[in-house]
Amino acid sequence: MTFLRDTYVVFARALRLSLRNPAWVVIGLTQPILYLLLFGPLLKPLAGQLGGDPWRVFVPGMLVQLGIFGGMFVGFGLIAEYRAGVIESMRVTPASRVSLLLGRVLRDVLVLLVQATLLTLVALPLGLRAPVAGVIVALLAVGLLGAAFSAVSYAVALTLKSEDALAPLLNAVAIPLLLLSGILLPMALAPLWLRRLSDVNPLKHVVDGLRTLFRGDLWSSAAILGLSMTVLLVVLGTWFGTRTFRRESA
Amino acid sequence: MITARGLARTYRSRRGDILAVRGVDLDVADREIVGFLGPNGAGKTTTLRMLTTLLEPTAGEATVAGCDLRTDPVGVRRRIGYVSQSGSTYPEARAGEELVDHARLYGIRTQEAVRRGRELFERLDLPGLWDRQTKTLSGGQRRRLDIAMGLINEPVLVFLDEPTTGLDPQSRANLWQHVRSLRDDRGSTVFLTTHYLDEADALCDRILVIDDGRIVAEGTPDELKRGVSGDAVILTVADPAQLPRTIGTVSGLVGVSDQSEDGGVVRFRVPDGAAVLPALLRALDAAGVAPTSVEVRRPSLDDVFLSLTGRSLRDEPADATVGATP
Numbered sequence: 001m002t003f004l005r006d007t008y009v010v011f012a013r014a015l016r017l018s019l020r021n022p023a024w025v026v027i028g029l030t031q032p033i034l035y036l037l038l039f040g041p042l043l044k045p046l047a048g049q050l051g052g053d054p055w056r057v058f059v060p061g062m063l064v065q066l067g068i069f070g071g072m073f074v075g076f077g078l079i080a081e082y083r084a085g086v087i088e089s090m091r092v093t094p095a096s097r098v099s100l101l102l103g104r105v106l107r108d109v110l111v112l113l114v115q116a117t118l119l120t121l122v123a124l125p126l127g128l129r130a131p132v133a134g135v136i137v138a139l140l141a142v143g144l145l146g147a148a149f150s151a152v153s154y155a156v157a158l159t160l161k162s163e164d165a166l167a168p169l170l171n172a173v174a175i176p177l178l179l180l181s182g183i184l185l186p187m188a189l190a191p192l193w194l195r196r197l198s199d200v201n202p203l204k205h206v207v208d209g210l211r212t213l214f215r216g217d218l219w220s221s222a223a224i225l226g227l228s229m230t231v232l233l234v235v236l237g238t239w240f241g242t243r244t245f246r247r248e249s250a
Numbered sequence: 251m252i253t254a255r256g257l258a259r260t261y262r263s264r265r266g267d268i269l270a271v272r273g274v275d276l277d278v279a280d281r282e283i284v285g286f287l288g289p290n291g292a293g294k295t296t297t298l299r300m301l302t303t304l305l306e307p308t309a310g311e312a313t314v315a316g317c318d319l320r321t322d323p324v325g326v327r328r329r330i331g332y333v334s335q336s337g338s339t340y341p342e343a344r345a346g347e348e349l350v351d352h353a354r355l356y357g358i359r360t361q362e363a364v365r366r367g368r369e370l371f372e373r374l375d376l377p378g379l380w381d382r383q384t385k386t387l388s389g390g391q392r393r394r395l396d397i398a399m400g401l402i403n404e405p406v407l408v409f410l411d412e413p414t415t416g417l418d419p420q421s422r423a424n425l426w427q428h429v430r431s432l433r434d435d436r437g438s439t440v441f442l443t444t445h446y447l448d449e450a451d452a453l454c455d456r457i458l459v460i461d462d463g464r465i466v467a468e469g470t471p472d473e474l475k476r477g478v479s480g481d482a483v484i485l486t487v488a489d490p491a492q493l494p495r496t497i498g499t500v501s502g503l504v505g506v507s508d509q510s511e512d513g514g515v516v517r518f519r520v521p522d523g524a525a526v527l528p529a530l531l532r533a534l535d536a537a538g539v540a541p542t543s544v545e546v547r548r549p550s551l552d553d554v555f556l557s558l559t560g561r562s563l564r565d566e567p568a569d570a571t572v573g574a575t576p
Contacts, residue, residue, distance in 0.1 A: 088304065
């Protein structure tokens with residue numbers, strides 16, 4: 001009960017601060033829309049190779065990208081709060097340590113779901129046609145993916161406590177993760193060695209799963225594998241995050 | 251209010267273990283204002299972070315506000331207020347909202363939180379600042395807001411970490427007033443750290459002097475000043491011919507130490523300078539010495555610190571990183 005209340009207080013405070021300074025929300029949203037508008041049209045001639053509607057291939061990729069980046073960079077905000085003494089002052093209250101993390105992660109998930117929904121809606125007039133049920137499940141998966149990355153980002157930020165250390169680390173992780181996930185183009189187009197390499201990247205399976213969902217195959221093995229991977233990432237991410245937030249010296 | 255025995259904290263680093271706090275014993279009574287005095291890196295903040303549950307001690311035990319530090323940290327958190335050096339509010343956030351959210355993390359209902367918050371704003375001279383972003387507040391206002399954050403749960407024990415560092419003299423004097431009223435009007439116990447001697451002197455009932463991770467002395471400001479170094483007496487003699495007799499007379503007094511002479515100025519220390527003065531003047535008169543001036547200087551806490559540690563409080567410690575906030 002107090003855990004839920006604490007989580008809500010942290011969530012509401014974080015959301016209020018986001019809404020008051022929406023620059024990041026807007027930038028986070030315009031980037032995938034720019035991809036849709038400026039990169040999407042390049043895929044049209046590739047429709048044959050992609051096996052059908054290029055938007056059903058491209059939009060799920062953009063959603064996963066939004067989930068990864070929307071979650072991954074939230075740690076910077078936490079470092080700013082830490083510097084201002086906010087984290088410390090919350091830690092001397094009886095509030096649950098996990099609430100301090102979870103409230104913020106939930107804010108990020110909410111922001112992400114709004115962005116992901118808008119992104120999908122913008123893709124409709126461009127030519128996206130996909131079954132509603134599949135899209136809704138895909139959006140929820142993006143929310144979970146964002147939660148995983150957000151929890152990890154906060155935990156890493158709280159450990160490093162320095163933007164100068166966090167920025168290179170995130171970039172070093174993000175780019176290979178992105179390239180090996182088939183977000184921009186499906187890995188089916190890749191040579192065998194690259195495809196094998198991408199198989200070890202759980203995000204590749206998430207992207208494949210989301211593409212299957214956008215085709216409406218809710219019960220296909222690819223969809224189930226992708227969703228399982230998402231759940232696994234969320235479990236690992238929140239475990240790592242809560243462990244860090246519970247640690248006394250963090 | 252606080253009982254600590256053998257409280258210690260070791261940090262692990264690549265160069266080996268660093269003993270930030272080497273085993274602190276301390277007792278703080280109800281309604282006492284106790285100052286924790288020491289140079290940067292002496293272990294003040296580390297000790298404070300242990301007592302406020304932010305840092306787990308590597309050894310020792312403590313009871314804070316009636317709760318055991320190790321077994322009931324949540325109980326400690328409920329009963330204490332902590333005003334850290336680094337602030338407590340987000341620059342973009344509004345002052346009143348930060349205060350109310352902070353209260354709600356203690357389980358205080360919004361309505362009650364607003365009522366208490368408004369009252370604290372009134373008492374801490376923050377009128378009309380409720381809806382202001384905290385980045386627009388002055389240093390003194392922000393520090394008073396931090397204190398309001400620390401008081402919102404009506405704590406019986408308030409920890410203040412270097413409350414006046416970085417404030418202008420006027421804001422400092424104003425803040426001292428507020429710290430005194432914590433005890434005088436609210437009946438709280440106050441435990442503060444400072445590296446300002448005048449602050450410890452002006453504010454504290456009792457002072458604990460910490461150096462290099464251990465407590466090296468404790469007492470009231472007067473006790474510390476009296477017990478350790480005594481008052482300085484400075485005698486000026488114009489006629490060099492009178493100097494030997496002057497020195498002889500001074501040496502004959504009871505309890506004189508640190509006697510020196512330089513260019514007709516004779517200095518020495520004596521436990522109670524004011525009480526010695528009449529006898530000294532009579533003895534000098536009898537010896538035919540006519541001093542041009544006599545001055546008695548009460549020792550400052552700086553003298554105390556110097557005599558305890560051999561270093562001035564203003565000196566940087568040997569390793570400035572030891573005991574610093576991790």
